[in-house]
Amino acid sequence: MDLEAKLAEHHGAAFGWALSCCRWDRHDAEDVLQASYVKILDGRARFAGISSFRTWLFGVIRRTAAEHRRRRALRRFLPLSRGERSPDSRGGESGAERALLRSEATERLITALGLLPARQRQVLHLVFYQDLTIAAAADVMGISLGTARTHYERGKRGLRAQLKDLRDE
Amino acid sequence: MTRQPNDDELRARFAALRQEDSRLLPQFRGAQQALAATPRLSRWVPAAALASAAVAVLWLAGRDRDTSDRRGLDLAATVWRAPTDFLLETPGRDLLRQVPDVGHVSVPSLPNGLPEENRGSG
DSSP: OOHHHHHHHTHHHHHHHHHHHTTTOHHHHHHHHHHHHHHHHTTSSOOOSSSOHHHHHHHHHHHHHHHHHHHHHHHHHOOOOTTSOOTTTTTOSOHHHHHHHSOHHHHHHHHHHHTSOHHHHHHHIIIIISOOOHHHHHHHHTOOHHHHHHHHHHHHHHHHHHHHHHHHO | OOOOHHHHHHHHHHHHHHHHHHHHOOOOOOHHHHHHHSOOOOTHHHHHHHHHHHHHHHHHHHHHHHHHHHHTOOGGGOOOOOTTGGGGOOTTHHHHHSOOOOOOOOOOOOTTSSOGGGSOOO
16 A cells, blocks of 8 residues: 555544644644645655554654644744734634534533643543554653553543533533 | 543543544645645745844854954053043142242351350350
8 A cells, every 4th residue: 555545544533633733723733734744755754664654644743743833933933934824814713613613512622631731632632532552642652651651641630620620610 | 451431431522522523624635736735944944044144143243343442442541531520620729739938047057066055164
């Protein structure tokens, strides 16, 4: 199976992971996913076959999302790329649009996940959303299994507490 | 991995989220389209880096020249006068600086070293 077909096969899962890495900003997730695919297709990111293709692809997306965040933070100080639209000008998914797309329960879950530290949010997403094992999640995140387990347990506790608080409000 | 009862609730929530996300899924583009649609590194980035380097070089050069100018200054040869110096120029200042002249006094010398009346009578 060629690279393009493999990417097409994992496209849905990759988009879900990109959404998580971009805190459910759909436009950012699309940009990150596109940049990750380009990286893979033009050979800047190569699959060595050490882990599964999916795990490797998720790692590429995670790193690309981090680069995207850094670049955006830099752009706030240096108005270099006037041609590129800001998140506000392109109407980032928020407010009314999100209310139409998301149910109340899901909206609450996204809010609660957003309140967790990034590592905890990521490990929970990989385990519960992507159905990966904690070991595979650790591979994607580039951390040890023990650290991933700690983030997983703390993340679950934190998420439940946040969901309870949001329900009580 | 053992599932705890509470995990099922979380799993159900994430499943709902996955279902909603699938509605937003963009169409997978082919390789050529993906490469063509990607914004290239902005031309401004290298230009801005070059301009920043030039500014830094100019600033460093200017700083070196400033310090060399300061090094060439002979502080011992400079005279500074305060704007209030004129207040020290009091009237008659020259007279006060001089030792007063009270005239010339001559003392006659005696041949034996002492005057007549100071010699012992015996």
